[in-house]
Amino acid sequence: MKYQKLLNKLKDILSEERQAQLEKYSSLKKVLKSLRAEKKKMEKEMAGDIDDDTRQEITSKLKVISKQRKKGLQVLQELKDERDGKHK
């Protein structure tokens, strides 16, 4: 297992495709992190004293962000599987 991990690491360094994949992986992680921060901010706003229109607006935004995060996590998992050599 240890060797396999080391081998993957070496592949990451050498392969251009893997490098691109890695870049995408880290970018996606960055995006997901920002989305989570945004989501937390909105949830905090929801907990505060706001009017109905704003509540409705934030609810709608939260739905979108949750969906985006769900989709992003799915892609992240796929990238991870690909990197680890797992196939569906």
Add this chain to the structure above:
Amino acid sequence: MLRRTFLPAIFVLLAYGFAVSVEFKTITAGVAIFLFGMLSLEEGFKTFTAGTLEKILRASTDKLWKSMTFGVLSTTVMQSSSLVSVITISFLSAGLLELASGIGIIFGANLGTTTGAWLVAGFGLKVKLSSYAMPMLVFGIILVFQKAKTLRGAGYVLAGVGFLFLGIHYMKEGFDAFGQGIDLAEYSMTGYPGVLVFAGLGIVATVIMQSSHATLVLILAALAAQQISYENALALAIGSNVGTTVTAILGALSASANGKRLALAHLIFNFVTGAIAIAGIFQLMEVVSWISSHLGIGPQNYTLQLAVFHTLFNFLGIIVMLPLLGPLVKFLEKVVVADEIEIERPMYLSGASGDIRDAAIEATRKETIRLYDLAAGIITDGLSIRRDVLESDEKTKRIVKKSTDIIDEDIDELYEKKLKALYGAIVEYVITSRGGYAKGRMREELNTIRQAGQHVIEAVKGVKHLRKNLIKVMRSDNQFVKKEYDRLRRQIIQVLRDIEEARHSQGLSRSVLPLDQVKLEIEEKTREFSHGLDKLIRKEYIDVQIATSLMNDISYCREICWDLVEAGSVLFSAYDLEDEAALRSVALGEDDIIEIMEDSNTGAAQ
């Protein structure tokens, strides 16, 4: 006041002219037919825009020497510099040519037309084009009635040339009386006064006869009959060279700003050339006799010497004017200001190297953003809402409510000239030109931007459809329908404003993600519109026919909004390429949005 009285005054003057002179009637009819020919020619060439003709023209006029050669050859073949210049004007008007290339053709045509002098002087040949007018018209009109676009275009071109010839024929007929009255022998003079008088006569004769060839024949006949001196004949040739520009000026009356600029360039070129020739006529005569002696032309063979002179001074004109081409173009653009829609040309693609990944992507993106901005203007026009709405802080609802006047813009023409041409250039850059060698991620990125451009085009096409009913509704009294269409207008404007907001924000908010929120709103609004429509039908506030139109337009509105958001998502992302790919993989598609809505409905039902 002046504007209102101008047209009736012209009509009265013309009617008076028709009543008192038959020749006047013939001449003005000739001018009218000629102008109609120009319109028909332009219509025909428009069919070939972005097609084979444009490619051939571009390839044969992309360099100055090429456009000049094109001018020389085409004039030699057609034996009419006037015809070449009016066709070039219509090329320019249809956006098939650049002004500088057009001027190159005119320079070449001036040299090409001198071959006529050689033919007439050497062989007594004269190609009579006017006899082709009738068959051209018949074949042309038959083709105009064909369904195939290319055939129809060719028909318009053929009929256009036919009408041009017919118009020139009538003008000649009308001027015949004046022409017969010109007896050159009466004015035989020597020295500079003689040169000036005969140059003036040459101008008048060519204007009247609408052909520098005809004047040339007249000059040669008079010279052979020793009615005029050799010196006077040369002055006449100079004058005819200036007079021939009248046809181009006439042709430019119905042309675009570029067409008018070209006609002015033609006049300036021939005028300058004429002025040089007049100033140095005696020196030129010596050069002509020197060249003639080397060419084996006898000292008494004045007709061929005239041909040498004709070629020489036109050649001299080209040498003098060539270095001034750049300033001339600038001057013309300053003097003749465009008041009509000009063909949109790419600003960023031409200078970008396709070999450098970031430069190619950036150029394509910038050009597509230009396309988007132009489209946004056309869309607001199409919805009859003033263009500055996107920068205003006023509420969309209020703006739409206030916008009750129809903005009378030709959306179809704007679409054709502004968007289609520019998008064509983008596609060409991405697919066929240097960008075509792009591989891998660069290729992928270029294609994504191109697709964004396609969304922009589709959005405008949708507005074109929507506008048809919108104008009818804006003119009608049915307040219920008006209100519904106002909601559609509001929706599209809101989406444009949302995109604008995302475009000018920073960080994550300036990316594809906030536009997903807009997508959800589009779907929610569309559902609202449909429910509203059902209600209106149930309550019989609108009839079924209007309901069907509204139903279609709700669908158009949805598609327009989606296209705009899809384009905005690609064009206004501030992240770098790697992040953009990640962002796009998170961005929501139509299915995701519908899923969110369904989840919400289920939640609400529970």
